[in-house]
Amino acid sequence: MDLLDAHLIPAVDGVAFGLLLFVVAAGLSLAFGTAGVLNLSHGTLYAIGAYTGAELSDGTWGGLALGLAAGTAAACVAGAGLSAATAPLARRGHLAQALLTFGLALIGGDLLIQFFGADELPVRVPEALDSSVTLLGHRYPAYRLCFIVMAVLLAAFGTWVLTRTRMGAAVRAAADDPQMLAATGHSPRAVHTGVLAAAGALAGAAGVLGAPIIGPGPGTSETVLMLSLVVVVLGGLRSLWATFFAAVAVGEVQTLGVSVAPDLAPYLLFAAMAAVLVLRSRFAEPATAHGPEGPAPDPVARLRSHLAARLRRRPRGAAGSGAAAEAPGAVEAREASEGDRIVIAPRTGRSLLPAWTGRLPGGAAWRQAAPLLVLLVVLIALPALLDAYSISLAGSALALGLLAVSVTILTGYAGLPTLGQTAPFAVGAYATANLADAGWTVGPVQIVLSALAAAVFSAVVGPAVIRARGTTVLMITLAIGELTGAVVNQLKSVTGGADGLVGFPATRALWGGEGMLEESELYNYALVVAVVAVAVTLLVLRSPAGKLLTGTRGAEARMRASGHPVGRYLLVAHVCAGALAGVGGSLMVTVQQYLSPADVGFEIAAFALLAVVIGGTTSVIGALLGAGLIVATRDWVAGSWPGHGPLLLGVLFVATVYVLPRGLAGLRSGGSGGGSGPSRDASRAEDQPPPAPLSAPAGKVSP
Amino acid sequence: MTPAPTPAASAPEPAPPVLDLTRLTRRYGTLTAVDDVGLRLSAGARHAVIGPNGAGKTTLLNLIAGTDRPDHGTITLDGTDITVTPTARRSRLGIARSFQQLSVIADLSVLDNIVLAGWPHHPKRRGAWRSPSRYRLHTESAGRHLETVGLADLAHRPASTLSHGQRRMLDLAAALAGNPRLLLLDEPAAGLTDGDIGRLLGILGGLPASVAVILVEHHVEVVAQLASSVTVLAAGKVLVTGPTQEVLAHPEVRDAYHGTGSTAGPGHARGTGIPTVRPSATEAASVTEARG
Numbered sequence: 001m002d003l004l005d006a007h008l009i010p011a012v013d014g015v016a017f018g019l020l021l022f023v024v025a026a027g028l029s030l031a032f033g034t035a036g037v038l039n040l041s042h043g044t045l046y047a048i049g050a051y052t053g054a055e056l057s058d059g060t061w062g063g064l065a066l067g068l069a070a071g072t073a074a075a076c077v078a079g080a081g082l083s084a085a086t087a088p089l090a091r092r093g094h095l096a097q098a099l100l101t102f103g104l105a106l107i108g109g110d111l112l113i114q115f116f117g118a119d120e121l122p123v124r125v126p127e128a129l130d131s132s133v134t135l136l137g138h139r140y141p142a143y144r145l146c147f148i149v150m151a152v153l154l155a156a157f158g159t160w161v162l163t164r165t166r167m168g169a170a171v172r173a174a175a176d177d178p179q180m181l182a183a184t185g186h187s188p189r190a191v192h193t194g195v196l197a198a199a200g201a202l203a204g205a206a207g208v209l210g211a212p213i214i215g216p217g218p219g220t221s222e223t224v225l226m227l228s229l230v231v232v233v234l235g236g237l238r239s240l241w242a243t244f245f246a247a248v249a250v251g252e253v254q255t256l257g258v259s260v261a262p263d264l265a266p267y268l269l270f271a272a273m274a275a276v277l278v279l280r281s282r283f284a285e286p287a288t289a290h291g292p293e294g295p296a297p298d299p300v301a302r303l304r305s306h307l308a309a310r311l312r313r314r315p316r317g318a319a320g321s322g323a324a325a326e327a328p329g330a331v332e333a334r335e336a337s338e339g340d341r342i343v344i345a346p347r348t349g350r351s352l353l354p355a356w357t358g359r360l361p362g363g364a365a366w367r368q369a370a371p372l373l374v375l376l377v378v379l380i381a382l383p384a385l386l387d388a389y390s391i392s393l394a395g396s397a398l399a400l401g402l403l404a405v406s407v408t409i410l411t412g413y414a415g416l417p418t419l420g421q422t423a424p425f426a427v428g429a430y431a432t433a434n435l436a437d438a439g440w441t442v443g444p445v446q447i448v449l450s451a452l453a454a455a456v457f458s459a460v461v462g463p464a465v466i467r468a469r470g471t472t473v474l475m476i477t478l479a480i481g482e483l484t485g486a487v488v489n490q491l492k493s494v495t496g497g498a499d500g501l502v503g504f505p506a507t508r509a510l511w512g513g514e515g516m517l518e519e520s521e522l523y524n525y526a527l528v529v530a531v532v533a534v535a536v537t538l539l540v541l542r543s544p545a546g547k548l549l550t551g552t553r554g555a556e557a558r559m560r561a562s563g564h565p566v567g568r569y570l571l572v573a574h575v576c577a578g579a580l581a582g583v584g585g586s587l588m589v590t591v592q593q594y595l596s597p598a599d600v601g602f603e604i605a606a607f608a609l610l611a612v613v614i615g616g617t618t619s620v621i622g623a624l625l626g627a628g629l630i631v632a633t634r635d636w637v638a639g640s641w642p643g644h645g646p647l648l649l650g651v652l653f654v655a656t657v658y659v660l661p662r663g664l665a666g667l668r669s670g671g672s673g674g675g676s677g678p679s680r681d682a683s684r685a686e687d688q689p690p691p692a693p694l695s696a697p698a699g700k701v702s703p
Numbered sequence: 704m705t706p707a708p709t710p711a712a713s714a715p716e717p718a719p720p721v722l723d724l725t726r727l728t729r730r731y732g733t734l735t736a737v738d739d740v741g742l743r744l745s746a747g748a749r750h751a752v753i754g755p756n757g758a759g760k761t762t763l764l765n766l767i768a769g770t771d772r773p774d775h776g777t778i779t780l781d782g783t784d785i786t787v788t789p790t791a792r793r794s795r796l797g798i799a800r801s802f803q804q805l806s807v808i809a810d811l812s813v814l815d816n817i818v819l820a821g822w823p824h825h826p827k828r829r830g831a832w833r834s835p836s837r838y839r840l841h842t843e844s845a846g847r848h849l850e851t852v853g854l855a856d857l858a859h860r861p862a863s864t865l866s867h868g869q870r871r872m873l874d875l876a877a878a879l880a881g882n883p884r885l886l887l888l889d890e891p892a893a894g895l896t897d898g899d900i901g902r903l904l905g906i907l908g909g910l911p912a913s914v915a916v917i918l919v920e921h922h923v924e925v926v927a928q929l930a931s932s933v934t935v936l937a938a939g940k941v942l943v944t945g946p947t948q949e950v951l952a953h954p955e956v957r958d959a960y961h962g963t964g965s966t967a968g969p970g971h972a973r974g975t976g977i978p979t980v981r982p983s984a985t986e987a988a989s990v991t992e993a994r995g
Contacts, residue, residue: 561800564822
């Protein structure tokens with residue numbers, strides 16, 4: 001009874017928190033399920049409402065009502081604007097839209113800080129509610145109880161609109177079959193706008209009402225976005241009730257969980273999310289295989305049949321393992337001596353027909369290699385051209401470039417769009433920092449061990465990633481990245497927690513050398529490592545192994561039916577990409593000589609993905625250039641306009657998505673040469689709608 | 704139902720079955736897509752599966768190919784139970800298939816498509832992933848398969864530039880590239896022009912005699928020409944199994960298949976499932992002639 005008594009307040013808080021998340025997440029889920037927009041600026045819509053509400057709050061009911069109206073309207077308008085911004089991208093798939101909304105979130109966050117200042121804004125609730133009531137012998141803020149009531153009303157109203165009105169029917173129809181909806185005389189475009197505006201209004205209303213709970217401040221939008229993404233993922237887009245229970249569960253974890261088990265709470269959330277995603281993508285698998293025949297089976301039957309299949313499959317594992325023979329083994333085991341040959345050689349054999357030579361006359365091979373060579377020359381010449389600070393930035397850009405290349409491998413080649421490569425990046429970074437601390441300061445040793453650690457990490461989490469496809473991968477990898485971030489913050493003995501690590505011995509380039517301290521020295525070391533890593537990557541991607549990945553991305557069913565162990569390929573690709581990210585992390589620590597959790601956070605993951613999109617998703621050199629552009633924007637250009645780094649980056653995001661639909665590689669492919677990717681056409685992967693997410697095909701919002 | 708041996712006219716002695724399906728059942732929720740189906744094929748059999756839309760034909764192929772798992776029943780290939788074997792391994796055991804929903808790797812060249820399809824079956828597959836010279840060995844046999852289907856001239860075009868008919872042929876070549884013992888064809892003639900169908904008949908007619916074929920097809924003409932035996936599925940159940948001419952003449956089949964096909968055909972013509980609409984008149988004539 002004592003236990004219950006002690007946790008009553010957090011438990012009730014959890015309900016309030018959960019309801020708040022429910023209202024926000026319902027909007028996010030509506031936008032994703034119906035309009036197909038993975039809205040990474042949803043947290044900003046909440047922040048708009050919260051700031052407006054806080055600004056207009058003056059301790060009276062009128063102030064609250066005015067704030068509610070103004071905040072809801074402002075967020076609603078922002079949502080409609082979002083609809084106008086994303087509608088032209090509808091044909092380009094979820095990734096482009098997600099990046100656009102992330103860019104808009106950066107811009108919006110910066111503007112909000114401009115208007116309202118960088119401090120948390122105080123909120124004055126109506127005086128009648130600014131007291132506490134007694135709840136089973138505990139004092140509890142009256143406003144929160146009132147909020148619970150208001151949130152329930154809001155949720156009930158939303159549900160009523162969605163299920164009982166013609167408008168709601170149109171929305172649900174748009175989620176199911178937009179073409180059919182268009183044929184019945186509704187404009188899908190209008191529904192698209194309406195849905196995003198309504199989602200914005202929900203977020204805005206939640207922001208105004210929730211401001212006393214999650215107050216308006218610089219970190220608000222990210223917190224709200226993350227938590228509501230978790231809710232949507234846990235709830236699974238299938239029904240409002242599932243979203244509701246997920247929201248309350250998350251709310252309880254955030255309040256009750258923190259008060260009961262403060263050490264475990266951060267893990268609990270994302271671990272639950274990862275577990276749910278893995279489970280769901282597993283038992284949803286057969287459903288996508290059978291194609292159009294038959295109605296969608298209900299989840300319980302699917303789970304049951306899945307379990308039955310699992311049980312039957314077990315004995316096969318032993319018998320079937322002999323097939324492992326042709327698995328591509330350690331991809332790193334490539335001699336760099338073949339480098340020149342690969343860069344120059346045309347991609348297909350000349351034995352059968354001379355068509356390639358027809359397409360690539362004369363020095364075409366050189367023309368293909370030229371950008372790489374030019375880049376290399378520029379990179380080598382950099383230390384002579386720049387000041388010390390810029391050189392160290394260039395070193396960081398190389399590290400981020402390797403991260404971006406690893407994202408390219410997964411996103412562009414394996415078809416697994418990832419927001420979680422910061423996790424192996426972090427593993428590599430903290431491994432190097434700890435190795436240095438323990439006295440292992442020889443560079444190559446650090447690199448190899450960090451890569452190994454990151455590869456092992458990727459091998460462990462890989463099975464969770466490679467099961468899913470499309471946007472589900474984004475969410476799973478996001479969960480993995482966040483979970484890793486939570487671990488980094490908790491494991492203070494290894495990672496230094498939020499303070500990060502600093503003061504470890506400098507890396508020595510080779511055995512017997514001195515520790516590197518000069519910026520140019522560090523830069524040259526980073527350059528050599530990066531060149532070797534990129535060369536190995538290019539060798540592998542241009543070898544037939546790259547074609548295996550391209551084939552897997554392009555026609556997975558065909559590859560399986562032709563006898564390719566697709567899952568094994570993807571796992572190997574995931575492990576190799578992880579190792580590469582680990583090398584990048586190691587480099588970053590060496591170059592920066594300090595390490596903080598922000599260096600491996602969500603923003604870095606989004607930057608890496610942006611770098612890849614800037615580059616054209618399948619272009620290694622494009623990813624490197626993209627990373628350079630991002631670091632230059634964030635640290636160099638923004639240096640002359642302090643405090644506006646996020647704004648500039650946001651503009652970069654938005655401009656990239658609109659101006660370079662096929663990335664930098666798209667600029668080149670107007671000619672005959674083709675990009676740096678395996679094939680010119682591969683850069684169009686993002687032009688086509690992505691494969692339907694496994695777990696929630698065009699998710700429905702019907703309860 | 705009961706396992707039905709397929710005494711093809713061309714195979715006098717009863718060969719051991721290549722494929723043996725017993726009591727195969729697959730349910731999706733309350734819908735039973737494949738209901739207690741049995742089938743036995745000997746080497747070199749040419750067997751067709753016909754039936755109205757939604758009869759469970761593609762599901763049956765998916766169960767055999769391994770992209771779907773049965774709820775009940777067993778699948779045996781050459782005496783080995785493969786009921787729960789993964790798709791890729793079944794392919795290496797000799798089951799190849801074509802797809803109703805076309806599945807080509809648009810980012811790669813036509814030739815590379817076939818090289819990848821033949822790769823796991825090529826005697827020199829080891830190490831091909833890292834050695835361009837070994838990979839080149841694969842292109843020779845892939846080129847032969849392209850010649851078979853008449854795409855050799857397009858070998859180095861990106862597969863994304865192919866027309867629908869050419870993609871069908873590419874898909875077929877990809878299935879043939881594995882040198883299968885059992886070939887599953889899912890509506891290979893869907894959406895093809897008359898000329899293309901003629902070429903398709905030529906290709907399939909020229910298959911090695913040892914390859915067993917299961918053909919799901921709406922064009923009765925194609926079925927009558929290629930198959931020596933036919934199973935008719937309706938609502939997941941085997942309606943009748945037997946030699947082609949007898950089955951096609953069966954009154955229930957004419958009701959269930961032709962009847963449904965010709966009335967529901969136009970309404971259901973969605974992309975790939977374009978059944979008996981176009982050829983109905985000529986086809987019926989040719990079938991009756993062949994029968995009489």
